[in-house]
Amino acid sequence: MSLRWSDLWRDVAQTALRLVPWPTEPGLRSVGDPGPESPVVVTGNYDLTVRRLVRALRGVDAWIVVAASGGINVWCAASGGHLTTHQVVAALKTCGVEERVRHRRAVLPQLAATGVIGRDVSRRCGWKVRFGPARADDLPEYFANRDQKTDAMRRVRFGVVERLEMACTWAAPTAFLLAAAAAPFRPGWSIPLAGGATALSVALFLGYDRIPAPRRTLFAAGAAILAAVCVTLAGGGAPALATGVAAGLVLAAVLTYDYSGTTPIEGGSHFEERRWRIVLDPERCDGVFSCWEVCPEACFEKRQDPRRVEIAYHERCVRCGACVVQCPKDALSFNDADGRRIEPDVIRRFKLNLLGKRVVASPQGKQGQEEAGTR
């Protein structure tokens, strides 16, 4: 496999700057030698995503429809309202793929399910969409499998490679900012600070979620005291004590921060909506299984007699909302910490974006009542 230099530097730069959008031109691309019956794969216009998709599809003849997702990766864009039904409809209608293929079937990334409502795409532009695997790497096998997903294809993985990527994403900006901030005053501190930030990022992402939430807070407090003591012992006097306390506070803040937006794993959190619970109304469920198809944590299991779904693994749920958004029967919804139901349409409308907005729109939120009547 040959990796071009231009790809390599972009991979490195985009991994380091993953927190910012990096748009590529939306529109139609092709891999291999696709024809009128070749599969159509839709993705967002984050440059890294598109290049990875092209690499993943090596050996497959396919059309790639790049939708304008604000230069943001699929999961974040779909959850943040940048990759919705509208962007997918716009891309399918305008990129020219309709003149190239005879069929009207498109495969969407599974992680787009928090933002794109499959059946609405069909209604608006006639394209039938299916949610493919969670990861682009699985697409060749998915096509070889006649568009069937295995259980593994449905689940988001957060292995060592993904963890190191996220560590770089945090390490690069923090190391740079710390080094730059120290340079004018204590030039000698720049490199140790940058090194410290990098080491801390790697340590956090390789192990932070393995320490349960209450213990993590104790751990943070201990680290803060230890930092203060170490710096004080090393220097002596009031300035060293002040530095030590400051270092300790920063360390404690970093250790108790909730990284749930940058990992598919969720820590304990003070966020109102992190205490929401997914609930199923079995009376409404008639076994469409769209939730089972899109859940990135495989929380659901299919049951027959009667044909319906069951939330078998509540503890895995990361509250991405994909199941709620997709369910055509509104059988799934979130209940807030006080057991009040958040209507599925609120989730569809505000997406996860809502870290905040969704709570505002929930029944107890200030705008809740008036928002319900607008549309």
Next chain:
Amino acid sequence: MSSLALMRWLESAPDRYDAGMRLLTLGRLSRVHRAAAEAACAEPGARVLEIGCGTGALTERLVRAGARVTALDHSAEMLERARTRLGERAAGVEWLERSASEIDALPDASYDVAVASLCLSDMGASERAFVLRALAAVVRPGGAVVIADEVVPNGGLRRAVHALVRVPQAALGWLLAGAVSSPLRDPAAELRQAGLRVQSERRWLGGTLALVVAEVPA
């Protein structure tokens, strides 16, 4: 400490959109909008279609100038903000939660004017071409298409300065307003390609904001 400070900041972008855009355009955007509304509402009671109305800054001017406006945006949140901005006047506007690529479903020649402000620069080239052709169809022959958008300036020196400030400016735009746009190279040429007759082009802010008025040929 609560979490996801950065995401929260970005998610509150619609709240800051107007202030962010004002800052980024050094206040010039309101002048562009004033000129756009003048061009669009030359005759009283004109039927105006606005695509990508966003927070309704231009919509408000159009309504004040006496136009009968249909405003569409794909974001429910933006539409909400636009309605709030217009207050009582919002009732007179037809609001549609649609993306610009769906205007081909509107009846042909059903508007006197179509306007788009900071909307085309959010699209890819193929989507822009599609939308401009669709605009040319929904506006009656002799009617106007008015485009206000971010553009790449003309002239070597201006282009060089633009290229230099582009990355920090884009970063600022994203942080302040949640905007990810790519400035248009030559909007007049794109309008011509869609079969429209360009009548005038004005520029502001070192040639980086343009207002192009084109006519739908009879």
